[in-house]
Amino acid sequence: MVAATRLDRRDLAQRAEALAAVGDPVRLAMVTLLARHQALCVCEIQTAFDLGQPTISHHLKVLREVGLVTVERRGLWAYYSLRRDALSDLAQDLLTLARPQG
Amino acid sequence: MVAATRLDRRDLAQRAEALAAVGDPVRLAMVTLLARHQALCVCEIQTAFDLGQPTISHHLKVLREVGLVTVERRGLWAYYSLRRDALSDLAQDLLTLARPQG
DNA sequence: TCTCTATATTGACGAACTTCGATTTTTAGA
DNA sequence: TCTAAAAATCGAAGTTCGTCAATATAGAGA
Numbered sequence: 059m060v061a062a063t064r065l066d067r068r069d070l071a072q073r074a075e076a077l078a079a080v081g082d083p084v085r086l087a088m089v090t091l092l093a094r095h096q097a098l099c100v101c102e103i104q105t106a107f108d109l110g111q112p113t114i115s116h117h118l119k120v121l122r123e124v125g126l127v128t129v130e131r132r133g134l135w136a137y138y139s140l141r142r143d144a145l146s147d148l149a150q151d152l153l154t155l156a157r158p159q160g
Numbered sequence: 161m162v163a164a165t166r167l168d169r170r171d172l173a174q175r176a177e178a179l180a181a182v183g184d185p186v187r188l189a190m191v192t193l194l195a196r197h198q199a200l201c202v203c204e205i206q207t208a209f210d211l212g213q214p215t216i217s218h219h220l221k222v223l224r225e226v227g228l229v230t231v232e233r234r235g236l237w238a239y240y241s242l243r244r245d246a247l248s249d250l251a252q253d254l255l256t257l258a259r260p261q262g
Numbered sequence: 263t264c265t266c267t268a269t270a271t272t273g274a275c276g277a278a279c280t281t282c283g284a285t286t287t288t289t290a291g292a
Numbered sequence: 293t294c295t296a297a298a299a300a301t302c303g304a305a306g307t308t309c310g311t312c313a314a315t316a317t318a319g320a321g322a
Contacts, residue, residue, distance in 0.1 A: 070185060070189060074182070074183055074188045075183075077179050077180075078179075078180060078183030081176055081177075081178075081179035081180030081181070081182075082176060082180070082279090083172060086175060086176045087172060090172070090257060093257045093258070093262040094261070099299090100298070100299060100300095101297095109280095109281075109282095110281070110282060110283080111300090112284095112300075113280070114299095115300055116280080116300090116301095117280090119300085119301095133289065133290065133298090134289055134290065134297060134299080135299085136299060140257075140258075142260070143258075145254055146255060146258035146259075149252070149253075149254035149255040149257075149258060150251070150255070151251075152251035153248060153255070155192060155242075155251075156244045156247040157244070159196070160195040160244075184310085186310085201268080201269095202269060203267095203268065211312095212311070213268085213269075214269090214270080214271080214272095214313080214314095215310070215311055215312070216269095217269060218270090219310085221270085233269095235268090235319065235320070236268045236318080236319055236320070237269085238269060
């Protein structure tokens with residue numbers, strides 16, 4: 059039996075979920091925004107989008123659930139940060155697939 | 161004004177579309193399958209999935225429309241190939257985002 | 263030309279998704 | 293304790309998506 063590939067080992071459905079998360083234009087823009095900062099609170103993130111606060115909150119939840127961002131509460135504010143390691147892992151999996159014999 | 165980043169230059173919505181394409185578990189499995197072969201016809205691809213032929217055709221069309229696969233007709237058969245360069249570009253964009261100052 | 267096979271397209275249906283308005287929860291400060 | 297502000301949750305509306313059955317298209321061979 060052939061050795062399991064990277065994408066077999068980590069659950070394919072789980073990877074697809076993460077890719078679908080960044081596959082939404084709003085969430086990809088959020089990730090891009092968070093990539094340029096160490097941490098941003100929801101109200102700061104919201105100013106970058108023409109969307110209601112519940113919608114922003116919803117998208118951040120999706121990103122949180124797939125492990126691409128983390129939250130840290132400070133007083134009234136919730137500071138979101140990009141999990142660069144998780145995003146890097148996702149990218150590496152795609153890179154591996156892209157290579158011959160990936 | 162700050163220089164445009166990689167993800168600004170290439171249209172963000174277009175990138176999101178490609179990520180959404182591989183964000184479906186069936187299509188990610190298709191890409192994974194195609195990554196292990198040089199080219200596969202639809203009927204060969206279909207044997208790997210418990211889905212009807214129109215559904216397979218639909219998913220391949222989605223992957224084609226975002227530029228992640230190409231088709232080559234040979235007689236009755238349509239041979240699909242992974243566009244490794246396009247997948248690699250997508251992965252590189254995510255990698256760039258994942259890096260500090262991405 | 264007729265038939266058979268591989269693939270694509272169409273139309274429909276149910277599920278999932280994005281968004282919003284309204285409400286709730288949580289915390290800080292008066 | 294009361295109020296104000298930030299964020300999360302809920303419920304609903306409208307849209308998109310995945311899937312299928314049926315049909316159409318295209319090419320090969322008789």
